[in-house]
Amino acid sequence: MNSSDNFTDDYYYDDHPFYEPCSSSDNGVNVVVGPYIHSIICILGLVGNSLVILTYALYKRTKSMTDVYLLNVAIADLLFVLALPFIVYNELYSWPMGQVACKLLRGSYSVNLYSGMLMLACISTDRYIAIVQARRSFRLRSVSHSRIICALIWMFALLVSVPTFHFYHWYEPSHNNIVWFNGTEEEETTDPQYVCEWKFDDSNTASIVKVGVPSTQLAIGFFLPLLIMIFCYTAVIITLQKARNVQRQKAVRVVMVVVLVFIACHLPYNLALLYDTVSYYEHRDCHAESSLRKAMSVLQTVAYLHCCLNPLLYAFIGVNFRSHFRRIFQNLCCVGKGYIAPRRLSRVTSDIYMSTIRRSVDGSSRTSTSFLT
Missing domain, CATH: 1.10.287 (Helix Hairpins)
Structure with a gap:
């Protein structure tokens, strides 16, 4: 754990009392990934999801459960890509927009993450009912039901994001005014550099939240949707394979692409997040910590790509x-x-x-x- 007043995890100390803290300066990966690759993700995600929303608003309308879910996925992804540039800027530079904007930014990111992933699980469930449980689909699949489900998902996503809204703060880290010279601390007078990061009053709260929030994200934001998608789409594929039809065989390929793209985008980052969470209380030296942060930065960018691919996989196909x-x-x-x-x-x-x-x-x-x- 960090020994700073704010109990953040930006710095990691070795056991020896005279070792300097690990440097948290931006590495080459963040410098490249932040401004350029994330910009491409923002542009593609903004265009693709805006076109989905515009098409539903003007022409297609929402006439089925899938339409309602797909529209909500596009809204969640659009809000996510609108927040992404500010998140990247905050990770690279000082946060200039104050406390309210800080909480709204991080909180909305969490809400959109949970809602978008759970909506994808709902789409797979809807496909399961429509194809595998076709006899009961007319009774179970209605637009009114889907709108209620979507409203419940958004409220649930807001509820599980409460810790993010509460514990993210706009502040100036105490280590900004500390420099190390020959193993000793010295005060440095510089312009204030504010950040939008976790901030806790004590180490116990910090430990609980820093383990609890990623664990919730893994359980609800990844593994639950993944298991639902695997179960539903496996049943869908088995049902479609029984139908000797060219269109059905094409649908099988589409289902497999949807599942494989989801796994390829999200599984690597979530495995790295799982390792980081499980080993939270274990000591890691500066080199291991730096390597893990670089890997998670790259894998998180791969996960972000999914918001650009959703319009292609679920709509334009x-x-x-x-x-x-x-x-x-x-x-x-x-x-x-x-x-x-x-x-x-x-x-x-x-x-x-x-x-x-x-x-x-x-x-x-x-x-x-x-x-x-």
């Missing part, structure tokens, strides 16, 4: 969704032509045209199948 997506650009072109030639296409005519398109699209989608089949 479906033929019906792609047709709605194309309608966006077609209607945007029509509206653009209306502004260029206002005499040939009045505003009223344009509105009538747009509403007609929406009715035709809505009508054709009532008999559409789910995105996995």
